[in-house]
Amino acid sequence: MDKLDTWLATKSSRRRFLGRAALGGAAVAAGPALAQSLVDLHLPGGNAERPITSAFPGKGSMILQRMHPPLLETPMEVFDRDVFTPNDQFFVRWHWADIPTSIDVDSFRLTVRGHVERPLSISLAQLLRLPRVEMAAVNQCSGNSRGLFQPRVPGAQWGHGAMGNAKWLGVRLRDILDYAGVKAGAAQVRFGALDQPVVAGGPDFGKALAIDHARDGEVMVAFGMNGDQLPLLNGFPTRLIVPGWYSTYWVKMLNDIEVLPGPDDEYWMAKAYKIPATPGANVKPGAKDFPTVPINRMIPRSWVTSLGEGQAIAYDRTIPLGGIAMGGDCGVAKVDVSADGGRSWHPAKLGTDHGKYSFRRWDAQVPLAGRGHVRLMSRCWNSAGHAQPMEPIWNPSGFMRGNVETTTIVAS
Amino acid sequence: MKTPSTGALAASMIGIAVLALIVTGRPGGHAPAPSPAPEGPAPSSVSFAGFTLTSDAVSLPVDDRQFPDGPHADVINANCTSCHSASMALTQPTLSAEQWKATVTKMKEVYKAPVAEQDIPAIVDYLTALSSHQAK
Numbered sequence: 001m002d003k004l005d006t007w008l009a010t011k012s013s014r015r016r017f018l019g020r021a022a023l024g025g026a027a028v029a030a031g032p033a034l035a036q037s038l039v040d041l042h043l044p045g046g047n048a049e050r051p052i053t054s055a056f057p058g059k060g061s062m063i064l065q066r067m068h069p070p071l072l073e074t075p076m077e078v079f080d081r082d083v084f085t086p087n088d089q090f091f092v093r094w095h096w097a098d099i100p101t102s103i104d105v106d107s108f109r110l111t112v113r114g115h116v117e118r119p120l121s122i123s124l125a126q127l128l129r130l131p132r133v134e135m136a137a138v139n140q141c142s143g144n145s146r147g148l149f150q151p152r153v154p155g156a157q158w159g160h161g162a163m164g165n166a167k168w169l170g171v172r173l174r175d176i177l178d179y180a181g182v183k184a185g186a187a188q189v190r191f192g193a194l195d196q197p198v199v200a201g202g203p204d205f206g207k208a209l210a211i212d213h214a215r216d217g218e219v220m221v222a223f224g225m226n227g228d229q230l231p232l233l234n235g236f237p238t239r240l241i242v243p244g245w246y247s248t249y250w251v252k253m254l255n256d257i258e259v260l261p262g263p264d265d266e267y268w269m270a271k272a273y274k275i276p277a278t279p280g281a282n283v284k285p286g287a288k289d290f291p292t293v294p295i296n297r298m299i300p301r302s303w304v305t306s307l308g309e310g311q312a313i314a315y316d317r318t319i320p321l322g323g324i325a326m327g328g329d330c331g332v333a334k335v336d337v338s339a340d341g342g343r344s345w346h347p348a349k350l351g352t353d354h355g356k357y358s359f360r361r362w363d364a365q366v367p368l369a370g371r372g373h374v375r376l377m378s379r380c381w382n383s384a385g386h387a388q389p390m391e392p393i394w395n396p397s398g399f400m401r402g403n404v405e406t407t408t409i410v411a412s
Numbered sequence: 413m414k415t416p417s418t419g420a421l422a423a424s425m426i427g428i429a430v431l432a433l434i435v436t437g438r439p440g441g442h443a444p445a446p447s448p449a450p451e452g453p454a455p456s457s458v459s460f461a462g463f464t465l466t467s468d469a470v471s472l473p474v475d476d477r478q479f480p481d482g483p484h485a486d487v488i489n490a491n492c493t494s495c496h497s498a499s500m501a502l503t504q505p506t507l508s509a510e511q512w513k514a515t516v517t518k519m520k521e522v523y524k525a526p527v528a529e530q531d532i533p534a535i536v537d538y539l540t541a542l543s544s545h546q547a548k
Contacts (some may be wrong), residue, residue: 043505045505045506046546047503047504047505047506047546050503053473055473056472056473057470057471057472058470064499065499065503066496066497066499066500066503067473067475067477067497067499068472068474068475068496068497069496070472097495097496099472101469101470101471101472102467102468102469102470103467103468103469104456104467105456105457105458105465105466105467106456106458106467123458124458124465125458125460128458128459128460128461128463128465129460129461132461132463147505152505152506152507153505154504154505154507154511154515156500156503157503157504157505169463197523197524198494198495199495199523199524199525199526200524201524202523202524203522203523223463223465224463229464229465229466229468232468232470233470236468237465237468267522271522
C-alpha cells in the first residue's frame, strides 16, 4: 500500500473540495414508534394498507413493506418537505437477509481486482484522502410504483416511495480504477458487497457497468449522504452512486470492485433486472417471450406532493399545487400541471436547480372547474425533450413506471 | 458534477473547518436514538479533511409474524420464513395458482430455497387460497 499512500499524498495536495451547502429545510424529527398506524398506498385491487414503523436503526417513520430482509418505503409527505430526502427516511431495499449488522471502520477494506495492473485493498482512511466530489442524485428502485401496475404483477408492492434524493459525497470511481490501472481489453466492472445469500448456492448480489460508464467521472464511491455517513441500512460505509441509473446498480456496502475482460454473465446481470427491449420497456399485458436488456437509464417522472390521494380541501377558484420532478438521466426542463384530469394544462414554476440528477421542486396555481372530485396531474419534460407518457406501460417485472400520475382530491 | 470556482473553494475550505467541529460533535446526525449502546469503549472512527466515519453496530428487528392459520400453514411457515418475512407474500396482489407456482419454483431453483419438491403443491395451494381471500 506504500504506492497507494504516495499517490494519495499527491492527490491530496491537489484536493478539490466542493461546497457543502446546508440542506434547505429542517430534517424531519423522528416521531415515536407508531406500530399500529397504517398507511393506504391506494394500489388498484386492494391489499394496499401497510404499517408505519420506527423500529429500524437509523430510521424514523417508514412504511413497512417487509421486515426481513428490510423493505422500507418513504411516506409521500416527506417529498413535500424538501427535495432532499432525510437519511432517516430514505428508502431501504435488501435482497438477502445476511446483512452485516456491524462495520468496523478500521478493518473495512474496498478491494479492486481482476483485469488491472495493481490490485488494491483500500482502507477507509485512505479513501477519505482521495479527491472528493459531491453530487445531488435521485436513487430510485427499478420497481418503484410496481404496486400500481395493471394488471398487477408479483414483486415488492411499492407505492411511489422507493426513491430518494441525496447529496452524495465520495470519490470518483475513475480515480480508483486509474490508480489500479485498467488493462487493455477490459469490458465491464462488477461491484460486490458485504451482504450474502442466506442459503448455500444462492446467487450473491452483484451488478456490473460497462468500463466506459464506470470511468465516466460521474459514477462514484460514496461515503457521505446529506452531510453524514450513510445509515447502515443504506449501505454504510460505502455505496456506489450511478447518477441517472436505477438503484439496482447503486451497490450498498460496496467492498469489491472487479474489472472483467468480458460481460458479467452472473445471475443479477444476466437474468435479473431485465426489461423488454421495446420503447419504454412496454409490452402487452401477459406477454412473456420478448427480447430483454438489463435495466439502465431512468426516465422523467413527477408527482403532486402538496395534496394526498382522497384529501378534502375547501373549494376555491384557484388552488396552490406543489410537487417534485426528476428528469431521469438528464435535467428537468419543464413541468405542466392539470386540475381537470388532463384536459387543460398550466405551467409550473421550477424551484432551485440542484443539478441534473436531483429532484426539482415545482409549484403552481391552478384553477378549479368546480366542487367535487378533482383529478390532479403533473407532467415533466426532461432536458432531452422527453415527456412523461399519459398512458402507463406494462411489463411482467413491474419496472420503469413513468406515466403521468393522478391524485384525486375532493373540493367542497 | 459541479466544478467549484476559486471563490467557492475558499468558502468551502472555511466551511470544512467549521464542519470539522460539527461532524466531530454529531456522528450519526439526526438519526433517532438507536437501541441502547453496548457497554464498552467508544466506537472507532477515521477522519480526514472534515469528514468522519464512525464504526456502526445495529440490531435489526426480528419478525415473529407467521402466516395466518389455514390448510398447510405449517408447511409454508416451515419453508418460507427463514429467508423472508411472511409479509412478502401477504402484501402481494391476487395471483393465480400458476403465478404462485412460478414464484415458489423461482425461490427453489433460482434462490436455492431448501424447499422439498413434495411441499410445493401445499405451499402453492395455501398462497392461492390466501390470495383470493385477500381480494374480497
